[in-house]
Amino acid sequence: MLAIETHNLTHDFLTGFWRKQTVRALDGLSLSVASGEVFGLLGPNGAGKTTTFKILMGLIRPTGGEARILDEPVQTVAMRRRIGYLPEQPYFYDYLTAREFLLYCGALCDLPKAKARQRTDELLRQVGLADSADRQLRKFSKGMLQRVGLAQALIHNPEVLFLDEPMSGLDPLGRREVRDLIVGLRAQGKTVFFSSHILTDVEAMCDRVAILNKGHLVESGKLSEILKTRSNELDVVVSGVNEPALADIRSFAASVSATPDIARVRLNNDRDLERLLALTHQTGGRIVSVNPVRESLEDLFVREVTR
Numbered sequence: 001m002l003a004i005e006t007h008n009l010t011h012d013f014l015t016g017f018w019r020k021q022t023v024r025a026l027d028g029l030s031l032s033v034a035s036g037e038v039f040g041l042l043g044p045n046g047a048g049k050t051t052t053f054k055i056l057m058g059l060i061r062p063t064g065g066e067a068r069i070l071d072e073p074v075q076t077v078a079m080r081r082r083i084g085y086l087p088e089q090p091y092f093y094d095y096l097t098a099r100e101f102l103l104y105c106g107a108l109c110d111l112p113k114a115k116a117r118q119r120t121d122e123l124l125r126q127v128g129l130a131d132s133a134d135r136q137l138r139k140f141s142k143g144m145l146q147r148v149g150l151a152q153a154l155i156h157n158p159e160v161l162f163l164d165e166p167m168s169g170l171d172p173l174g175r176r177e178v179r180d181l182i183v184g185l186r187a188q189g190k191t192v193f194f195s196s197h198i199l200t201d202v203e204a205m206c207d208r209v210a211i212l213n214k215g216h217l218v219e220s221g222k223l224s225e226i227l228k229t230r231s232n233e234l235d236v237v238v239s240g241v242n243e244p245a246l247a248d249i250r251s252f253a254a255s256v257s258a259t260p261d262i263a264r265v266r267l268n269n270d271r272d273l274e275r276l277l278a279l280t281h282q283t284g285g286r287i288v289s290v291n292p293v294r295e296s297l298e299d300l301f302v303r304e305v306t307r
């Protein structure tokens with residue numbers, strides 16, 4: 001089943017004093033997200049990611065095209081009970097504690113009191129805030145607030161999660177925590193649709209991605225498919241290879257960068273690998289790793305966004 005479907009989604013914002021000029025924030029976006037997928041919407045600032053989220057959440061109406069969630073139009077109330085949303089800039093009530101805020105969100109979702117209490121306890125634990133449950137939100141760090149935001153999106157145990165830049169403003173540890181949380185949601189069979197410009201995080205956890213630039217979809221698919229393998233190039237790391245052997249390796253390798261105990265060898269061709277292995281073993285060295293040279297998500301992003 002499809003969790004999310006957009007067809008030719010387009011949005012023009014009216015700007016200017018008399019609201020006569022328009023800015024096309026989204027231009028003909030068509031994509032589909034299967035149920036149970038973790039899907040990353042990528043793109044630089046101003047690409048149209050938040051606009052896409054706002055349309056999907058029914059906060060703004062598209063100028064053209066249509067969007068469906070769980071096979072329902074985006075305005076459907078029954079469907080909205082089955083989805084959760086973390087906005088890009090969530091607003092929190094400073095003087096509520098984390099527990100009070102989540103109980104309040106549970107009430108807004110029409111959860112029975114006992115159920116709301118149980119979910120609040122569960123989620124505070126899950127996002128690592130059990131020890132701060134009774135502190136006021138104004139005393140929370142940005143990373144802690146982001147986790148409260150995630151807990152809020154999950155309070156009614158939704159099937160599909162919409163997370164707009166869930167990792168922005170977090171330090172590396174906080175990013176890893178959010179990443180682990182999303183991976184955990186996938187394990188529970190949830191669909192996660194999130195946006196990001198932090199590419200390394202995306203690489204580690206998405207089933208599929210779409211790249212937006214200036215409102216246009218420039219690429220989408222499985223990461224393994226859209227990251228081009230650069231022909232037969234290999235990156236080999238070896239240790240314990242002596243100088244004479246290194247000189248031999250330099251004669252056929254594309255490049256070699258060596259420290260006294262480790263050498264990184266780039267081979268143009270996998271046929272050269274056997275020669276390299278033989279030389280390494282002859283001098284009593286060891287193979288540390290052999291990797292095909294792949295374009296990183298960073299390279300892809302730059303290639304697509306600057307062309």
Ligand SMILES: Nc1ncnc2c1ncn2[C@@H]1O[C@H](COP(=O)(O)OP(=O)(O)O)[C@@H](O)[C@H]1O
Pocket residue numbers: 013014015023024025043044045046047048049050051052
């Ligand atoms: N309320 C608005 N009024 C006018 N232009 C807007 C409004 N919101 C967003 N935009 C413009 O739409 C484009 C896409 O914005 P947005 O969807 O927020 O991008 P992203 O989330 O990818 O950074 C940008 O050019 C932005 O300036």
Ligand SMILES: [Mg+2]
Pocket residue numbers: 049050051088165
């Ligand atoms: Mg945004």
